[in-house]
Amino acid sequence: MITEKLQNFLDLIKKENLGKLPDDLHVTRKAGALVAISQGNVIKIQKPGVLHCPLFTSLFSHEEINAGTIRDKFERQIENWKMFTAGRHLCDDRIVVPFGASEMMMYALKRGSIDAAITVCEGAGTVISANPALIQGIGAYMNGLFYTTPVPAVIKNIEKDGGIVLSPENAEMNQFKGAIKAIESGYLKIAVTVRGDQQQEIIKIRKLEKSLNKEVKIVILAVCNSGITLQEAETVAKYSDLAWSCASKHIRDIAGPLSILQVGMKIPVFVLTLKGIDFISSYSKDKNLQEILNADAGSKHYITAAGYKEGAIKLNMGKFSVYLYETGGLPVAASDEPGPLL
Numbered sequence: 142m143i144t145e146k147l148q149n150f151l152d153l154i155k156k157e158n159l160g161k162l163p164d165d166l167h168v169t170r171k172a173g174a175l176v177a178i179s180q181g182n183v184i185k186i187q188k189p190g191v192l193h194c195p196l197f198t199s200l201f202s203h204e205e206i207n208a209g210t211i212r213d214k215f216e217r218q219i220e221n222w223k224m225f226t227a228g229r230h231l232c233d234d235r236i237v238v239p240f241g242a243s244e245m246m247m248y249a250l251k252r253g254s255i256d257a258a259i260t261v262c263e264g265a266g267t268v269i270s271a272n273p274a275l276i277q278g279i280g281a282y283m284n285g286l287f288y289t290t291p292v293p294a295v296i297k298n299i300e301k302d303g304g305i306v307l308s309p310e311n312a313e314m315n316q317f318k319g320a321i322k323a324i325e326s327g328y329l330k331i332a333v334t335v336r337g338d339q340q341q342e343i344i345k346i347r348k349l350e351k352s353l354n355k356e357v358k359i360v361i362l363a364v365c366n367s368g369i370t371l372q373e374a375e376t377v378a379k380y381s382d383l384a385w386s387c388a389s390k391h392i393r394d395i396a397g398p399l400s401i402l403q404v405g406m407k408i409p410v411f412v413l414t415l416k417g418i419d420f421i422s423s424y425s426k427d428k429n430l431q432e433i434l435n436a437d438a439g440s441k442h443y444i445t446a447a448g449y450k451e452g453a454i455k456l457n458m459g460k461f462s463v464y465l466y467e468t469g470g471l472p473v474a475a476s477d478e479p480g481p482l483l
Contacts, residue, residue: 142339147287150175154185167225167263168288169215172197172206173368173388173483175287176215178225178263183212190368191388194479195407196238218282225263227294232302233278236459239446240405242362242385243280244459245424246332247273254423255360257328259319262299264292266312267319269326270304285336285365286314317345320359331359332420337366337384337392340376347380360420366392368483382417385410386472388479397472402434403443404458406475425458433465442466443473 143151147168154177155162163179170176173190176183186208197203201217203210218224236244246258250273257271262279263286270276279299291312299306305326306312307319316335323331335343343361350359363381366374367388374391377384384396386409397403400411401418412421422431433454434442446463449455453464 142342143288144338147175150177150185150187151288157185164290165292166288166290167286169263169284169286170365170367171211171214171284172479174208174211176211178215178219181219181226183215183219186211190483191479191481194388195477200237222282224282227264227292229262229264229292229295229298231262231278231295231298232272232274233281234274235277235281237281239459239461240408240410241281242334242364242383243277243283245383245421246280246334246362247277248459249332249420249423250276252423254420255330255332257323257326257331259316259323259331259333261286261289261314261316261334262295263289264295264312265289265299265306265309266291266314267307267316268299268304269307269319269323269328270299270302271328272303275299275302275304280334287336289314315342317342317349320346320349324353324357329356329358331357332362333359334362334364335381337363337369337377337387337389338373340373343376343380358416360416367479371395378413382414382420383410383412388481388483390482393472393474393482398470400471401441403441403471403473406443406445406447406473407478409443409472411472425456427456429454430456430465437467441468441471443468443471 165179167178174187177185189206192206201214222230249255258276259269262268289312296306296309316333361381363377363384371391374395378396378399386392396411400413402412404410418434444463444465
C-alpha cells in the first residue's frame with residue numbers, strides 16, 4: 142500500500158534521479174522520518190518527527206534524533222549486518238530488543254506455540270518461515286518497511302534457510318496474501334506482523350481467520366505504529382492481539398486502556414487478547430505468567446524490568462528477569478518515553 146506521504150517521498154526521489162526511481166530502492170522509517178536506501182547508501186532522509194527515543198539511545202548511543210544520527214544508524218546497519226544489500230545477514234538468535242516482535246516470534250516458534258511467522262524483509266517483501274533464527278535475523282534491526290525491490294541473492298538465501306518468499310519476482314509486501322500462503326503451506330498456528338497504518342490488511346487477516354476452521358489461529362502483531370491516525374489506532378485495538386506503542390499517542394490512549402497486559406514501560410507493548418497472552422507466554426520459561434493471568438481473568442497487569450517493588454512477581458522473559466505487577470488500569474507511563482509523541 143502506497144500512502145500519499147510515501148508517494149510524495151518517492152516522487153522526490155524520482156525527481157532527483159532523472160525522472161525515475163532507482164532499480165534498487167528500499168524505504169524504511171525511523172522516528173517518523175522516511176529513509177531511502179539504494180545500492181547500500183542512504184540517499185534521502187525526511188525530517189524526523191520524534192526527537193528522542195530511549196530504544197534508539199540504547200542501541201545506537203545517540204541522545205538526540207536528527208538526520209545525522211538517523212544516517213549513522215542505517216550506515217552502521219549496512220556496514221555491520223549488510224542490511225539493504227545482497228550480503229544481508231539473515232539468521233541470528235540473539236535478543237536485540239528486549240520486548241521486540243521478532244524476539245517474541247523466535248521464542249514462540251522454538252516453544253511450539255506457533256508453527257510459522259510472517260514478516261517482511263527488505264529485498265524480499267513478505268516472508269513466511271518456521272525457522273526461528275531466520276525470523277529473528279530478519280526482524281532484529283528492521284524498522285517498518287514501506288517500499289522494497291527484489292534482491293535475488295537475499296531471496297535465494299531466505300529460501301535456502303527455509304523461508305518462503307511470497308513474490309520473488311517483485312518482492313511484494315502483502316501480509317494478507319502471506320497469511321493465505323502460510324495456510325496453503327500447511328501452517329495452522331501463525332503469527333504475523335502488520336504495520337499499524339495497514340488497517341485493511343489487519344481487518345482482512347482477522348476476517349480470514351474467522352472464516353476458517355477453528356484449527357487455524359492467527360496472532361496479529363501490530364508494529365511500526367508511530368504517527369498512525371486515530372482511526373488506524375482504533376482498528377489496531379479492535380483487531381490485533383498485540384500492539385507496539387512506538388511513539389504513538391493514539392495507541393497509548395486507545396489500545397492501552399483496552400489491554401490486558403502491558404509489557405515494558407518506556408515503549409510499551411499492549412497485549413489485547415487472551416490469544417496474545419498465550420503467544421507472549423512463550424517468551425517466558427516460567428509457566429507462572431499464563432497461570433497468573435488466567436487465574437486473574439478480568440484484572441490488569443504490567444511487566445517491567447525495573448527493580449523490585451512490593452507486590453511484584455519475579456519472572457523470566459527472554460534471557461532476563463522482569464517483574465509482574467497488578468494494576469487498577471492501563472497504560473502505566475514511564476518518565477522516559479519517545480518524544481514528542483506523534
